[in-house]
Amino acid sequence: MLKFVIKRLFVMLLTAFALTFIVFWLTNLPPNLEKLAKSEAGTRISDAEVGTWLSENGYDSSPLNRYGQWLGLLPGWTGTAQNGTPTGRCLEKDADPATAPRFCGLLQGDWGQSSVFKLPVSQVIGRSLSLTGWLMFAVMAVMVPTALFLGVLSGMREGSRTDRLLSAFSIASTATPEYVSGVVFIALLASPMSGLSPFLSGAGWIEGRTLFMGTATSAMEDINFWNFALPVMTIALYGIGYIARMTRASMTEVMTAQYIRTARLKGVGFRQVVVRHALRNALIAPFTVIMLQFPWLLNGVVIVETLYNYKGFGWTLVQAAGNNDIELLLGCSVVAVVLVLITQLISDIGYVFLNPRIRLS
Amino acid sequence: MEPLSWGQILLAALQQFLPVWVALIVTFALSIRYKRKLALYGKLFDSPVGMIGFAIVMFWVFTAFFADWIITMDPLAQFSGSKNAVPGSALTAPDPDAYTHFLLGADHVARDVFSRMVMGAREVLKIAPAATLFAFMVGITLGLPAGYVGGKLDTVISFIANLVLAFPVILLFYLLVTPEIIVIGIPTYMAAILFLFPIFFIGILINSRYFTNPPQRNLYLGIAMAICVWAYIGLAFNADPLGVWGMSPNLLNVFVSVVFVNSPGVFRIVRGMVMDIKTRDYVAAGQTRGEGAWYIMLWEILPNARGPLIVDFCLRIGYTTILLGTLGFFGLGVSPESPDWGSTINYGRKLLAMVPHPALAPALALMSLVLGLNLLADGLREESLKD
Numbered sequence: 001m002l003k004f005v006i007k008r009l010f011v012m013l014l015t016a017f018a019l020t021f022i023v024f025w026l027t028n029l030p031p032n033l034e035k036l037a038k039s040e041a042g043t044r045i046s047d048a049e050v051g052t053w054l055s056e057n058g059y060d061s062s063p064l065n066r067y068g069q070w071l072g073l074l075p076g077w078t079g080t081a082q083n084g085t086p087t088g089r090c091l092e093k094d095a096d097p098a099t100a101p102r103f104c105g106l107l108q109g110d111w112g113q114s115s116v117f118k119l120p121v122s123q124v125i126g127r128s129l130s131l132t133g134w135l136m137f138a139v140m141a142v143m144v145p146t147a148l149f150l151g152v153l154s155g156m157r158e159g160s161r162t163d164r165l166l167s168a169f170s171i172a173s174t175a176t177p178e179y180v181s182g183v184v185f186i187a188l189l190a191s192p193m194s195g196l197s198p199f200l201s202g203a204g205w206i207e208g209r210t211l212f213m214g215t216a217t218s219a220m221e222d223i224n225f226w227n228f229a230l231p232v233m234t235i236a237l238y239g240i241g242y243i244a245r246m247t248r249a250s251m252t253e254v255m256t257a258q259y260i261r262t263a264r265l266k267g268v269g270f271r272q273v274v275v276r277h278a279l280r281n282a283l284i285a286p287f288t289v290i291m292l293q294f295p296w297l298l299n300g301v302v303i304v305e306t307l308y309n310y311k312g313f314g315w316t317l318v319q320a321a322g323n324n325d326i327e328l329l330l331g332c333s334v335v336a337v338v339l340v341l342i343t344q345l346i347s348d349i350g351y352v353f354l355n356p357r358i359r360l361s
Numbered sequence: 362m363e364p365l366s367w368g369q370i371l372l373a374a375l376q377q378f379l380p381v382w383v384a385l386i387v388t389f390a391l392s393i394r395y396k397r398k399l400a401l402y403g404k405l406f407d408s409p410v411g412m413i414g415f416a417i418v419m420f421w422v423f424t425a426f427f428a429d430w431i432i433t434m435d436p437l438a439q440f441s442g443s444k445n446a447v448p449g450s451a452l453t454a455p456d457p458d459a460y461t462h463f464l465l466g467a468d469h470v471a472r473d474v475f476s477r478m479v480m481g482a483r484e485v486l487k488i489a490p491a492a493t494l495f496a497f498m499v500g501i502t503l504g505l506p507a508g509y510v511g512g513k514l515d516t517v518i519s520f521i522a523n524l525v526l527a528f529p530v531i532l533l534f535y536l537l538v539t540p541e542i543i544v545i546g547i548p549t550y551m552a553a554i555l556f557l558f559p560i561f562f563i564g565i566l567i568n569s570r571y572f573t574n575p576p577q578r579n580l581y582l583g584i585a586m587a588i589c590v591w592a593y594i595g596l597a598f599n600a601d602p603l604g605v606w607g608m609s610p611n612l613l614n615v616f617v618s619v620v621f622v623n624s625p626g627v628f629r630i631v632r633g634m635v636m637d638i639k640t641r642d643y644v645a646a647g648q649t650r651g652e653g654a655w656y657i658m659l660w661e662i663l664p665n666a667r668g669p670l671i672v673d674f675c676l677r678i679g680y681t682t683i684l685l686g687t688l689g690f691f692g693l694g695v696s697p698e699s700p701d702w703g704s705t706i707n708y709g710r711k712l713l714a715m716v717p718h719p720a721l722a723p724a725l726a727l728m729s730l731v732l733g734l735n736l737l738a739d740g741l742r743e744e745s746l747k748d
Binding site: 011014015018019023026027029030031032035171172174175176177179180183184186187190191192193194195210214295298299302303306307314317318321329332333336337340341344 | 520524529544686720728731
């Protein structure tokens with residue numbers, strides 16, 4: 001078990017290095033740097049001036065070298081500005097060059113400065129992650145129990161009417177990406193012109209003009225049901241179908257197993273068989289699926305936060321990518337990649353832990 | 362002129378889709394008539410779920426095909442004074458020879474929503490199946506040897522596949538589908554590598570089948586390779602001397618990114634299935650007969666893995682459609698004029714609460730296509746498991 005975990009950790013570390021390097025390289029392509037130089041030093045500067053700006057700000061070394069600096073494994077660049085003052089990656093403005101640290105990168109906790117928000121990247125990401133954390137938590141709290149319940153219910157008696165109905169629902173929900181369900185939800189429930197809201201407000205049953213709020217901006221301050229339900233439902237809907245189908249497949253397989261038949265023949269009640277005997281084994285496979293659902297949730301978060309204007313992690317990522325904010329985009333990527341890798345690790349270890357057949361062999 | 366009621370809109374729309382209904386009826390009549398002779402495709406018509414799915418998918422396929430006849434107006438034309446017109450409203454200055462109403466309303470720059478939705482089907486169905494097919498060829502070409510040979514080869518390819526799978530898709534799109542990337546030429550390099558796999562796949566497929574009969578082999582291989590290299594030059598480098606094959610840099614960028622994102626998933630499925638199938642007796646028999654490794658992989662193992670692969674192919678076209686919609690939704694890699702569903706949703710969402718119809722029409726269209734593909738896959742799975 002320990003050997004397995006160590007091996008997985010090693011592969012994970014290697015993956016993290018490879019992925020962050022790819023992201024670093026792609027965000028630091030020459031045209032991106034040129035754009036950065038133009039946005040920082042003025043749009044009308046000549047090509048030669050772009051070159052000077054880049055070399056003065058330490059962008060003239062090789063990508064691998066800069067990647068090392070950014071990670072904090074190589075010493076930060078140093079140089080002198082045109083007026084003779086020493087500059088450097090690790091040098092604060094007007095600070096004494098002698099006291100500046102040699103290394104300042106990700107590993108030292110220095111994530112750089114966001115050019116869009118004019119704030120340290122770690123601060124921007126920290127703030128947005130806490131907002132997204134609430135969203136993720138609510139999504140998980142809605143999605144996982146619903147999906148497992150639906151999956152167990154339809155897998156319990158394969159081929160029954162309940163099964164067919166719920167399977168149809170699952171298929172429909174996996175066919176509805178977030179940007180479709182979001183649009184449909186807003187048109188149905190949060191538009192003063194169409195859907196339910198005109199009827200409800202016309203009849204005087206709701207106070208405002210719409211039943212739900214079409215944006216989640218107010219949820220950043222104060223989460224309540226009316227501003228948070230739609231974003232949560234939008235993300236959860238896509239995942240529910242998928243997890244429910246996996247649970248159903250696993251449940252039907254377990255329900256045809258010999259030991260279930262034995263239990264039934266011994267005279268144990270159906271309810272008892274499902275709850276006591278089948279459920280435990282049936283929930284092993286969905287566990288992995290739920291864990292591997294995280295990377296996809298990240299996608300959903302980006303779409304939903306853009307659609308509902310909720311300024312969390314996904315929204316920040318879109319802003320960073322759209323505005324060529326290299327340091328912030330790198331920071332977001334690191335968080336995303338680490339999140340994905342950790343969930344993969346948990347799902348691997350959890351699977352082995354939950355399934356004695358694999359653990360013993 | 363009077364605006365149309367919802368009933369009239371429905372009737373008019375049904376009438377516009379007339380070529381599609383005719384084509385659908387002909388397809389179904391012929392297929393059901395000859396279903397016993399049509400193998401898995403024929404069996405599809407024994408499953409109601411599969412038939413519904415197939416009908417929805419073919420509806421959109423025929424819509425894409427007959428789009429020029431179905432549209433009521435030029436999808437790019439802007440009609441002044443009809444900004445955000447509601448469904449069924451009449452044109453302010455109708456041309457007596459042309460269509461007089463916006464069936465599904467007009468969007469924020471007064472373009473006809475109905476015509477754009479119909480044309481959007483063509484945009485999506487031009488890319489999604491082809492990209493999925495390419496992803497399958499890449500995934501199969503890598504997955505077969507990884508599963509069959511195993512060892513170091515498997516470790517290396519699996520590591521790379523997992524690397525791509527660990528990337529959040531949206532992040533990858535934001536990094537890969539940008540104008541800067543096109544300037545550097547990365548899509549062309551990626552295309553140059555990714556498009557080699559189909560050529561390799563087809564070459565090996567023919568060679569391993571006919572290598573015992575060199576004249577026949579040389580003929581088939583020569584013809585296939587000539588066509589492949591011709592298409593390769595045209596598609597990857599946009600340098601076809603005859604101008605038949607070609608993709609604009611934007612389209613190539615989108616296409617390559619979608620293939621790149623999809624291939625590792627296919628690879629994983631193929632690899633898993635090969636590892637299972639290679640323990641079967643008929644593979645051992647082939648090995649004892651002295652059949653080559655590629656022959657066993659392509660002509661013994663692959664045909665026996667076709668059921669799950671066909672099902673996954675359907676599901677994956679749906680997934681690719683969703684990915685293309687995501688790209689459009691974030692405005693990546695498409696021109697603002699393009700009527701594809703994703704970018705239409707993107708433009709529609711800005712006024713969504715006030716004017717829902719421009720975003721709703723393409724959203725429901727996209728959903729129905731993906732739903733059709735999912736149902737089709739479900740029907741195929743059910744039928745292929747029966748024998």
